[in-house]
Amino acid sequence: MSKDNQVLEELTSKEYEHGWTTNIETESAPKGLNEDIIRFISSKKNEPEWLLEWRLKAYQQWTKMVEPKWPNVTYPAINYQDVIYYSAPKQSAKAKSLEEVDPELIKTFEKLGISLTEQKRLTGVAVDAVIDSVSVATTFKETLGELGIIFCSFSEAVQKHPELIKKYMGSVVPVNDNYFAALNSAVFTDGSFCYIPKGVRCPMELSTYFRINAANTGQFERTLIVADEGSYVSYLEGCTAPMRDENQLHAAVVEIYAMKDATVKYSTVQNWYPGDKEGKGGIYNFVTKRGLCAGDGSKISWTQVETGSAITWKYPSCILKGDNSMGEFYSVAVTNNYQQADTGTKMIHIGKNTKSRIVSKGISAGHSQNSYRGQVHIMKRAEGARNFSQCDSLLMGDKCGAHTFPYIDVENSSAKIEHEATTSKIGEDQIFYCLQRGIDEESAVALIVNGYAKEVLNQLPMEFAVEAQKLLALTLEGSVG
Amino acid sequence: MSTIATEKPLTTDITAWIESNLSTTGLVQDLRKEGLSYFQQLGIPANKAEEYKFTPIARLLEKNFNFSTRNAEAKSIDINHYAIPGLDANVLVFVNGVYAAQYSKIISPATEVTILPLREAIDTKKDLILVHLGKHADHKADALTAWNTASWSDGVFIHVGKNTIVEKPIVLYHIHDVREGQTITHHRNLFIVEQSAEVTVIEKFDSEGTGNGFSNVVTEGVVAENAGLNLYEIQNDGGARYHYNHIHMTQANASRVNTFTFSLDGKLIRNNLQLCLDGEGIESHMYGLYALTGDTLADNHTVVDHRKPNSFSNELYKGILDGQSKGVFNGKIFVRPNAQKTNAFQANRNILLTDKATVNTKPQLEIWADDVKCSHGCTTGQLDEEAVFYLQARGISKETARAMMLYAFAGEVLDAIKHPVIKEYIDTIISERLHKNF
Numbered sequence: 001m002s003k004d005n006q007v008l009e010e011l012t013s014k015e016y017e018h019g020w021t022t023n024i025e026t027e028s029a030p031k032g033l034n035e036d037i038i039r040f041i042s043s044k045k046n047e048p049e050w051l052l053e054w055r056l057k058a059y060q061q062w063t064k065m066v067e068p069k070w071p072n073v074t075y076p077a078i079n080y081q082d083v084i085y086y087s088a089p090k091q092s093a094k095a096k097s098l099e100e101v102d103p104e105l106i107k108t109f110e111k112l113g114i115s116l117t118e119q120k121r122l123t124g125v126a127v128d129a130v131i132d133s134v135s136v137a138t139t140f141k142e143t144l145g146e147l148g149i150i151f152c153s154f155s156e157a158v159q160k161h162p163e164l165i166k167k168y169m170g171s172v173v174p175v176n177d178n179y180f181a182a183l184n185s186a187v188f189t190d191g192s193f194c195y196i197p198k199g200v201r202c203p204m205e206l207s208t209y210f211r212i213n214a215a216n217t218g219q220f221e222r223t224l225i226v227a228d229e230g231s232y233v234s235y236l237e238g239c240t241a242p243m244r245d246e247n248q249l250h251a252a253v254v255e256i257y258a259m260k261d262a263t264v265k266y267s268t269v270q271n272w273y274p275g276d277k278e279g280k281g282g283i284y285n286f287v288t289k290r291g292l293c294a295g296d297g298s299k300i301s302w303t304q305v306e307t308g309s310a311i312t313w314k315y316p317s318c319i320l321k322g323d324n325s326m327g328e329f330y331s332v333a334v335t336n337n338y339q340q341a342d343t344g345t346k347m348i349h350i351g352k353n354t355k356s357r358i359v360s361k362g363i364s365a366g367h368s369q370n371s372y373r374g375q376v377h378i379m380k381r382a383e384g385a386r387n388f389s390q391c392d393s394l395l396m397g398d399k400c401g402a403h404t405f406p407y408i409d410v411e412n413s414s415a416k417i418e419h420e421a422t423t424s425k426i427g428e429d430q431i432f433y434c435l436q437r438g439i440d441e442e443s444a445v446a447l448i449v450n451g452y453a454k455e456v457l458n459q460l461p462m463e464f465a466v467e468a469q470k471l472l473a474l475t476l477e478g479s480v481g
Numbered sequence: 482m483s484t485i486a487t488e489k490p491l492t493t494d495i496t497a498w499i500e501s502n503l504s505t506t507g508l509v510q511d512l513r514k515e516g517l518s519y520f521q522q523l524g525i526p527a528n529k530a531e532e533y534k535f536t537p538i539a540r541l542l543e544k545n546f547n548f549s550t551r552n553a554e555a556k557s558i559d560i561n562h563y564a565i566p567g568l569d570a571n572v573l574v575f576v577n578g579v580y581a582a583q584y585s586k587i588i589s590p591a592t593e594v595t596i597l598p599l600r601e602a603i604d605t606k607k608d609l610i611l612v613h614l615g616k617h618a619d620h621k622a623d624a625l626t627a628w629n630t631a632s633w634s635d636g637v638f639i640h641v642g643k644n645t646i647v648e649k650p651i652v653l654y655h656i657h658d659v660r661e662g663q664t665i666t667h668h669r670n671l672f673i674v675e676q677s678a679e680v681t682v683i684e685k686f687d688s689e690g691t692g693n694g695f696s697n698v699v700t701e702g703v704v705a706e707n708a709g710l711n712l713y714e715i716q717n718d719g720g721a722r723y724h725y726n727h728i729h730m731t732q733a734n735a736s737r738v739n740t741f742t743f744s745l746d747g748k749l750i751r752n753n754l755q756l757c758l759d760g761e762g763i764e765s766h767m768y769g770l771y772a773l774t775g776d777t778l779a780d781n782h783t784v785v786d787h788r789k790p791n792s793f794s795n796e797l798y799k800g801i802l803d804g805q806s807k808g809v810f811n812g813k814i815f816v817r818p819n820a821q822k823t824n825a826f827q828a829n830r831n832i833l834l835t836d837k838a839t840v841n842t843k844p845q846l847e848i849w850a851d852d853v854k855c856s857h858g859c860t861t862g863q864l865d866e867e868a869v870f871y872l873q874a875r876g877i878s879k880e881t882a883r884a885m886m887l888y889a890f891a892g893e894v895l896d897a898i899k900h901p902v903i904k905e906y907i908d909t910i911i912s913e914r915l916h917k918n919f
Contacts, residue, residue, distance in 0.1 A: 070531070380836060395851035398818060403847045410840045410861045413833035417861040421844070425851040 028217070029086035035059060038186055041086050045155050045189070048162060058175040058185035065179045071342040072371040072403055073311050075247070075284065083249060084217040085187045128153060128192040128208045130221055140204065150195040151206055154222055157193035164195055168226050172255040172292045172319070180251040181288040184220045188253070191221035196231035196262070205461055210239040210252075212272075212283070218249035225255070227262035229295065234265040236464055239272055239308070247275075247310060252287045260295030260322065265303070267460050268316075269468050272308035279338025279367070282310025289316035293325035293351075301328040302345065303459040305468040310339060315373065317346035320354035320382075327356040330456040334472060335368030335400070344374035344391075344405075349382040349415070358389035361453050363472075364400035371403040378415040385415040393423040394452055396445075446473035491543050492524040498548040498665075499631050508603050512615045516630025523624035535809040535841045536751055536780040538625075541723055545693045545748075546663055552577050553662035553692060560584040563654055563687045568902045570650040570683070571596055577658055578634040578666030584654075594647045594680065595640040599669055602638035609640060614671055617701035618729040623753070625725050629699040633669035636698075641678040641708075650681040650900065657722060659692030666694070672702030672710065672730070679709035681900060686747070688720025693748075700728045704736040706760070712738070713903060714752070716779075717745040717910055727753040734760035741898060743907060744771040744779040745914055755784040758820075761791045769798035770894040772887075772914045773806035773838075780809035785827075787820040794824070799894055800831040801887055801915070802838035810842040812857065818849045827857040832864060832890060880916070887915045 029040050038059055042052040067078075128151065144151050150161060158165050175185045192208040212219050227233055239250075250272065256264050266289075275282025285308075291300035302316040312335075318327025329345040347356035356376065364370035372391045393402035404421050426448050434444035450457070450469055457465050499517050504510065525542065526533040533539075555576040564572070573596070574584035580598040587596050595606070603610055620630040641647055657664050674680055688694055704710045716724060724747055730738055744750045756765050771779040785794045800808040814825045831840045844857040864886050872882035891911055898904040 393846075393848070395848065395853075398821070398849075398851050400851070401847065401849040403845070404857075405845050406843060406859075408840070408842045408859060408861065410831070410833060411836070413836050413838065413863055415833070415861060416863075417859075419844070419860070420858040421846060421856060423846055423848050423853060423855040425853075 026087050028084050028088075031084050032081045033083070033085060033187065037085055041187060041189060044086065044088075045158070047158060050166065051158060054170075054175070055186050058182050061176045062179070062182035062186055065176070065182055067179050071313050072369065072373070072405070073313060073340040073342050075311055078249060078284070080183075085220065086189055087217040088189075128206075130190055130192070130208060130210045144202070147200050147203070148197040149200060149202055150193065152193055154188075154191040154193050154224070157224075161193070161195070164226065165193070165224070168224055168255070168257050169222075172257055172290050173253050173288050178288060180286045181253055184222065184251050184253045184288070188220045188222040191223045191252070193223075194225045194233065194235065196227045196233045198228045199230045201231065202233040205234050205236055207236040207238070210237070212248055212250065218251065221252050223252070223254040224257075225264055225266070226257045227259060227264050227298075229259045230261045232263045234461060235267070236461060237266070237268045239270055247282055247284055249284045250286070250309075254287070254289040254316075256291035256300055258291065258293050258295065258298035258300055261297040262295065263299045263301075264291065265301045266291070266316070267303040267464055269305045269460075269464055269471065270308050270312070271471060274308045274339050275310040275337065277337050279310070282339070283308065285309035285312045285314065287314040289314060290319065291317070291327070292319045293322050293327065293354075295325070296322040296351070297324045298322050299326040299328075301330075301459070303330040303456065304332070304343075305456070305460070305471065306331065306333040306341060306343060307471045309341075312339075312341040312343055315344050315346055317348070318356065319348045319350065320356065321350045323351040324353045325351055326354065329356075329358045329360070330459045331360045332363070332453040332456045332468075332472070333360070333370055334363045335365070335370045337366040337368060339366075339368045341369070342371040342373055344372045346375045347377070347387060349376075349378045349385040349387070352381070352383040353385070354382055355386045357387070358391070359455055360391040361456055362391070362393040362402055363396070363449060363452070364393070364402050365396040367399045369401045369403070371405060373405040375407040375409070376417060376419070378410045378412050378417065380411045382412050383414050385412060387415070387417045389419040391421045392452075393421070394449070395423065395425050449473070489524065491539055492521070494548045495525060495628065496521055499628065502632055508607060508610060509614060513631045515615075516620050516627045516632075519620050519627035520624055520631060523627060525624055532782065535807070536749070536778065538725070538749070538751065541749055542695065545721070545723065546665065546695055550662070552664040552666070553659055555579065555658040556660065558584075558656060558658060558689050560654065563656060563685065565652065565683070565685070565903070565906045568650065568652065568906070570652045572652050572654065573598070573637055574654045574656065575635060575666075575668065576656050577664045578668065580635045589647055589649050593641075593645050594651075595638070596651060597638045599633070599636040599638045599671060602671075606638060606640065609673060610638075610671070613673060613701070613703065614669075617703070617731050617757075618699050618727055623727065625697055626699055626727050629667045629669060629697045629727070633667040633699070636669035636671070638671050639680065639682065640673045641675055641680045643675045643678060645675075645678045647678070647680040650683055650903070652683045652685065655684065655686045655696060655698070657688040657694035657696065657720065658690060659688055659694050659720060660690030661692070663693045664695075666696045668696065668698040670698070670700040670702075672700065674702070674704045674708040674710050676705045677707045678705070681711040681713075683713040683715065683903065685715040686718045686722060686724060688718050688722050691720060693721045693723070695723045695725075697725045698727070701730070703731045704733065704738055706733045707735045708733075709737040710739070711900070712740045714740070714742045715907070716743060716747055716750050718747045720747075722747040723749040725751045729755045729757070731757045731759055732763050732765065735762040736760065737764045739766045739897075740768065741894070742769040742781065743911075744769070744773065744781070745910060747777055750777070750779040752781045754781070755786070756794070757786045757788065758792045758794065759788045761789050763792040765792075765794040766897065767794075767796040767798075768894045768897050770800075770891055770911070771798075771808055772801040772891065772911060773808060774803040774914070776805050778807040778809070782811045784813045784815070785825060787814070787816045787823045787825060790819065790821045790823065792820070792823055794826070796827040797894060797897075798829045799891060800829075800840065801834065801890065802831065802840060803834040805835075805837040807838065808840045810840075810859075811845065813845045813847065814855060814857070816848040816850050816853050816855060820850050821852045823850065823853040823855065825853070825855045829857075829859040830890075831859075831861040832887065833861060834863070884915050888912065891915070
């Protein structure tokens with residue numbers, strides 16, 4: 001089969017391809033949230049006392065906070081007592097090598113195209129696979145270990161590198177930062193941890209793959225990336241979930257700490273289950289992602305392709321504290337049917353000569369609502385700060401909406417800020433041009449949308465870019481005409 | 482939507498103020514009571530309220546005004562001191578919120594236009610008042626508009642009949658006499674421009690003396706099919722004026738509205754400008770220039786609401802911020818689900834001259850229709866030093882070079898003014914502000 005045919009076939013086939021579930025034995029905590037549940041999670045994970053205290057403190061803070069209402073999304077009230085906060089595939093002990101991992105789990109990831117074993121030989125991407133609440137496997141540990149790179153699950157890091165966790169956890173996203181960050185801090189179950197030592201350039205892409213499997217569970221994971229002086233790492237994140245009628249909550253926290261001259265590139269292809277055509281079910285994706293350019297000359301780059309989730313609500317941000325530091329944000333957010341997205345970024349310029357660049361491309365179809373919300377804040381001492389923002393929206397159909405809420409706050413006279421936004425639709429002349437050349441309407445739309453999003457897709461690592469392109473076409477399938 | 486945070490004690494003080502001044506007779510007493518009850522419900526917005534995020538209106542009112550005293554007594558003033566020179570126009574003067582007939586003159590013939598103090602129009606133009614007053618500006622959503630609805634003391638009623646072009650502009654001078662204490666004024670204007678008619682209105686705000694003045698002006702009205710309205714706001718009050726200005730015009734098919742807002746001086750200037758494009762083939766232009774210095778805060782909130790297909794709106798706001806001044810811009814463009822083929826453009830450009838000056842801008846597009854062309858752009862920066870150098874190399878002093886560049890920056894807004902006398906006057910006051918003396 002030629003490649004074109006394959007793409008076509010994929011285009012016209014099903015709705016959400018990762019909607020199946022795996023039958024694996026799981027161990028869950030009872031529904032509900034209270035101090036006992038937190039103690040339960042903490043003891044399950046064999047955590048030290050300080051971490052339990054940290055969690056309980058977060059829980060105390062959370063109970064005093066109220067759920068924010070300012071995002072441009074609507075959803076029925078979430079009953080936080082009706083969620084399972086801990087669910088893990090049953091394993092006798094923590095697997096030491098891949099051979100010991102439950103074959104059913106390995107199959108699960110193979111089905112997702114993330115082969116935990118083959119991966120080793122084929123692509124050279126190190127993966128930390130997280131299912132429901134826990135990390136099941138991390139590949140390439142030894143190879144990375146030789147360079148001094150620490151890449152492991154969060155729980156493992158807590159056991160083996162408590163000094164690093166203690167120092168950096170919560171340093172970028174404080175416990176009381178926002179409602180969902182506080183919730184996550186109280187109940188987070190696993191996630192990935194990565195430390196790149198001084199002057200090391202990570203030779204392969206590091207990747208976390210998140211999968212929600214069990215019903216009624218929420219996923220609360222935490223990712224912490226610490227890049228020491230002069231290091232480089234490119235990090236990928238992918239996620240999927242089964243099709244279910246009820247809404248599931250995903251409230252993650254990602255923290256990036258970049259020291260002097262370090263570069264961190266973080267790419268996400270978010271493909272959580274978006275709900276069915278009537279808007280039933282789907283994941284609520286309420287995520288706090290933030291990077292701190294702590295050292296001079298550091299750089300953090302976020303790239304995201306958001307196609308899934310019933311509701312997406314996240315703002316990967318950069319705090320540009322070090323002089324000459326740089327933040328980037330590239331985003332494609334696609335919404336179809338009844339999906340809602342309120343996403344964007346914050347660039348906080350504190351240091352001198354800091355630069356930031358924002359490119360956001362929103363695509364809305366069906367009955368969906370797509371919002372860009374962003375802030376560029378130039379603080380008083382951010383001499384010579386520079387920002388360029390572009391946020392474009394593409395509307396397909398007359399029942400969807402596109403919204404932009406950019407905040408631009410400037411307190412320094414030497415700053416240069418540019419912001420531009422446009423809203424348009426796919427031109428009939430463009431479609432006609434494609435039709436003339438024998439490209440059917442659906443493929444034409446896919447083609448045009450991919451062209452529109454190219455500026456962002458180009459930022460993705462190769463493996464991801466291919467997946468993202470297919471995903472874009474798939475999400476918009478059936479939205480023409 | 483954002484939750485509205487309010488200031489409780491201040492709201493209570495002001496409620497008492499409203500109640501003690503509330504007139505309980507006359508045609509619009511029910512509307513006034515409604516205004517009061519909405520004011521109580523909404524409350525004076527606190528600093529956390531999204532719409533007043535950068536404008537601490539509660540703090541400023543609390544700090545500078547005493548709501549248990551009455552307005553300072555108005556004495557005689559020299560109106561020529563405030564008049565726009567050489568402008569042949571209808572003049573209405575309000576001193577401390579009260580119509581001052583002795584300074585006013587209406588020169589346009591009654592066949593062309595009806596110009597009345599609103600208090601008088603309540604008695605003589607009942608039908609139109611009942612149809613339009615309180616129907617456009619939304620006192621249910623904004624506390625200050627609700628306050629105005631309850632407390633307005635006077636204002637202007639303008640009614641232009643079908644197929645009439647009012648040749649002479651209408652100028653409203655709002656003067657605060659604050660030589661002997663503070664003043665709090667509420668103005669209400671109602672403009673009705675009938676089919677294929679056209680009128681130009683200018684509002685100018687000044688203070689006599691150094692006391693604090695708070696003015697709350699609400700202007701509402703309709704511009705009917707194929708009609709036109711040009712509205713100029715000149716906010717250049719060197720006194721301690723805290724100014725809240727709310728304009729809401731509803732436009733019908735093929736109508737044209739041009740607004741010009743010049744904010745140059747005062748303590749606080751808050752403009753809420755809303756155009757509701759409820760028809761097809763409409764053209765709306767909104768121009769704004771804020772050239773600020775000292776500790777002036779100018780906050781421009783604009784809303785263009787495209788409700789029907791095939792309309793065009795264009796918005797250009799420019800800011801020059803010197804001293805410790807603060808500029809705020811929030812431009813909303815709404816394109817409703819059936820408003821296809823809408824063209825809407827918005828631009829906000831700012832120059833910061835000092836590190837103590839700040840700019841907060843938030844252009845906001847909300848679009849529910851797909852076949853539209855909408856864009857916004859905003860920039861913040863400083864003068865191009867290379868261009869300044871170019872001029873210096875040609876023997877022009879640095880100060881003059883900078884003034885020239887700033888003047889050119891402002892020029893884009895000035896050029897849009899069509900009336901020659903108004904243009905010349907605004908050119909003069911802006912040149913003064915920018916120290917342009919070449």
